[in-house]
Amino acid sequence: MKSDATHDVILNPATLPSHVAIIMDGNGRWAKKKMLNRVKGHEQGSQTVRSIVTACGKLGIEMLTLYAFSTENWGRPKHEVKALMMLLKKFIVSQKEELKKNNIRLNVIGQMHKLPTDVQEELDAAIQLTKHNKKMVLNLALSYGSREEITTAVRKIAKKIKSKDLDYKDISQDLISDHLYTKEMPDPDLIIRTSGEYRLSNFLLWQAAYSEIYISDTLWPDFSENEFIEILKNFQERDRRFGKVECSTSNDG
Numbered sequence: 001m002k003s004d005a006t007h008d009v010i011l012n013p014a015t016l017p018s019h020v021a022i023i024m025d026g027n028g029r030w031a032k033k034k035m036l037n038r039v040k041g042h043e044q045g046s047q048t049v050r051s052i053v054t055a056c057g058k059l060g061i062e063m064l065t066l067y068a069f070s071t072e073n074w075g076r077p078k079h080e081v082k083a084l085m086m087l088l089k090k091f092i093v094s095q096k097e098e099l100k101k102n103n104i105r106l107n108v109i110g111q112m113h114k115l116p117t118d119v120q121e122e123l124d125a126a127i128q129l130t131k132h133n134k135k136m137v138l139n140l141a142l143s144y145g146s147r148e149e150i151t152t153a154v155r156k157i158a159k160k161i162k163s164k165d166l167d168y169k170d171i172s173q174d175l176i177s178d179h180l181y182t183k184e185m186p187d188p189d190l191i192i193r194t195s196g197e198y199r200l201s202n203f204l205l206w207q208a209a210y211s212e213i214y215i216s217d218t219l220w221p222d223f224s225e226n227e228f229i230e231i232l233k234n235f236q237e238r239d240r241r242f243g244k245v246e247c248s249t250s251n252d253g
Helices: 029-034 038-059 071-075 078-101 117-130 147-164 173-177 225-236
Strands: 017-021 063-070 104-110 135-146 190-193 211-216
Touching: 029 038, 038 063, 038 078, 038 135, 038 225, 063 071, 063 078, 071 078, 071 135, 078 104, 078 117, 104 117, 147 173, 190 225, 211 225
Parallel strands: 017 063, 017 190, 063 135, 104 135, 190 211
Antiparallel strands: none
């Protein structure tokens, strides 16, 4: 996880997003543009992951969530899914000691039980190895889909109501949040999507209610630390009112 772009950065630590989430899009198109196999795009994309994780650690971002594999991605050709799982395993094996050294805790959100057994085992090992790390949390969204996440939460709440462990009057936004994969995590302050697509693609739909969104035209394998820093600067210039307006003490209407 090397970095060479953060030493001259001037960012206000007080207004940095504490939680950044990224929809890493464009690996396949990157490969197609270069007349390469799609898997080569995913391989190059994993190098970008290393770069951005390192940048977040150096900049003081407390939490980074990466949309690595969606529930819909299971519908891709079997050879591509197999290659993605191999890349995921390779990434975890190669980076778990680096994560530990850099005080980064690994976490997974999604249907981890649907991943291949060997991948689950490596993820479990890395999660255990880094569980006491405090500097930053790296969330990998794997076999993740927000609609499934919300549906699962509703089922859990309904089951508690049926067993009389919960009254329907107790249902609140906080209660729903407490039954999501992201329980006890802050909502993302900033969601970045690469490759120029203007949609959330079933990613953190509940949690994104007041997230700032930035769309980059850059394909994920070409996404750089410098561009990431420029996006953070853009975030710091935004006026986040969360649906409210500033109160004025004047009588100017």
